Amino acid sequence: MRKEQILRNVCLWAPVLLAVSCSPEDGSGTQPAPQDASPYVTRVLDYLPAPGQFVNTMPAYEEGDTQETMNRKVLEAIGGNRRGLISLGGYGGYVVVGFDHTIENKAGQCDFRVLGNAFYAAANPASGRPDGGHCEPGIIRVAYDRNGNGQPDADEWYEIAGSAHRNPQGEAWYALAQEQGNVMNLYPDYAITYHRPASEPTDAEAMSRYIRWSDNQGQTGYRSMNAFHKQPYFPQWVQQDSLTFQGTCLPQNAVDESGNGSYFVLYKFAYGYADNDTNSSNGSAIDIDWAVDRQGNAVRLPGVDFIMIYTGVNQESGRLGECSTEVSGVEDLHLLGVEIPSNAH
Numbered sequence: 001m002r003k004e005q006i007l008r009n010v011c012l013w014a015p016v017l018l019a020v021s022c023s024p025e026d027g028s029g030t031q032p033a034p035q036d037a038s039p040y041v042t043r044v045l046d047y048l049p050a051p052g053q054f055v056n057t058m059p060a061y062e063e064g065d066t067q068e069t070m071n072r073k074v075l076e077a078i079g080g081n082r083r084g085l086i087s088l089g090g091y092g093g094y095v096v097v098g099f100d101h102t103i104e105n106k107a108g109q110c111d112f113r114v115l116g117n118a119f120y121a122a123a124n125p126a127s128g129r130p131d132g133g134h135c136e137p138g139i140i141r142v143a144y145d146r147n148g149n150g151q152p153d154a155d156e157w158y159e160i161a162g163s164a165h166r167n168p169q170g171e172a173w174y175a176l177a178q179e180q181g182n183v184m185n186l187y188p189d190y191a192i193t194y195h196r197p198a199s200e201p202t203d204a205e206a207m208s209r210y211i212r213w214s215d216n217q218g219q220t221g222y223r224s225m226n227a228f229h230k231q232p233y234f235p236q237w238v239q240q241d242s243l244t245f246q247g248t249c250l251p252q253n254a255v256d257e258s259g260n261g262s263y264f265v266l267y268k269f270a271y272g273y274a275d276n277d278t279n280s281s282n283g284s285a286i287d288i289d290w291a292v293d294r295q296g297n298a299v300r301l302p303g304v305d306f307i308m309i310y311t312g313v314n315q316e317s318g319r320l321g322e323c324s325t326e327v328s329g330v331e332d333l334h335l336l337g338v339e340i341p342s343n344a345h
C-alpha cells in the first residue's frame, strides 16, 4: 500500500501532456461555489512526512495508527478554521488536501494561501539583512479535477512556480547564503531516499548519525536527532524500510548570523511558497496562474480542487534541526472576501 502511495507521488508529473497544459482547461470556468461552501480544508487525502523532529508528534502517532487514521488526525488538526499545526518533516514530506468546492482562479488576483508558522526574527530586517527568521518553504502543487471523479489524477497536477523557481539568484539573501557555502542550486528533478534506522540512538554519536539519506545528486548525509525531540523521527505507521521523495529542491536559505553555529536565520523567499511568509502577509498568498507544467510552461486552470504541499529545502541548521514545512490550514481568499492582487508580494 505504501509503495503505491510513493509511486503515486513520483508519478505526479509524468503523464502531463503539453497539448493539455497549454490550452485553457475548458473555457467555461468553474461553477460558482455553493452558498454554504467552506473556505477551508474539508478533506485530507494523503499525508507522508519525511523523517524529522516533529514527525510522530504533529500529529501524534499512537500504536495501531494506519495511513487512514493519520489522515484523519491531520484533518482534525488543519481542517476547517481550527489552525492546528502539522509537520511535513524534512525535504519531500507532503500532505494532500481537498475542498468542498473548486477554489476559483480569478484573473489578476491571488486565490488562496497555505497557512504555516513562519515568522520574522526581531533583528531582521532591522539589522539591514533580508527578511527572515523561521521561514521553511514548502512547495505547492495544485490540481483541477478536470475529469470530475473527485480525485486528483496524476495528469491533473501542476506546480506553483514561486520566486526561486523563476530566478533563484534573485532572492535577496542569495549572496549571503552562497558566501556561507550553502547548496544554492535549484534542482528541478530532485529525489531523496531516507533509510529506516536499525535502532533508536542511545548516545550523542548515534544521534548525529541517526537517519541516513542519499539523493540523486550524489550527496549523502544523516538526519540527526536533537536533544529536544527524542521520539522516533521515521513515520511509524509506514512499513517500508526506505522512503523516496521526488520534486523540486530549493536553494538552502539558512544563514548562521552568529558565525559560530548558535543563531541561524532562515530567510524568506520572495513569494510563491507555503510556511515562508507570515500568514497575514500578502507574500503568503498564491495566484493559481503561477502554476506551470513540468517543462515550466504556464498553465491556465479555471480553479483548483486539491492542493499538495511538500517541504522544499534539504537542510539542517544546528539547534533548529532540519528545515521542515509546517501547515496549519488553507484559505480560499475569494470566499473570505480577501482581495490580494497577484503582484502584491
Ligand SMILES: [Ca+2]
Pocket (backbone or CB within 6 Å): 104, 105, 106, 107, 108, 109, 110, 111, 287, 288, 289
Ligand atoms: Ca488568480
Ligand SMILES: [Ca+2]
Pocket (backbone or CB within 6 Å): 144, 145, 146, 147, 148, 149, 150, 151, 152, 153, 156
Ligand atoms: Ca480527477
Ligand SMILES: [Ca+2]
Pocket (backbone or CB within 6 Å): 116, 117, 118, 134, 135, 136, 275, 324, 325, 326
Ligand atoms: Ca515552520
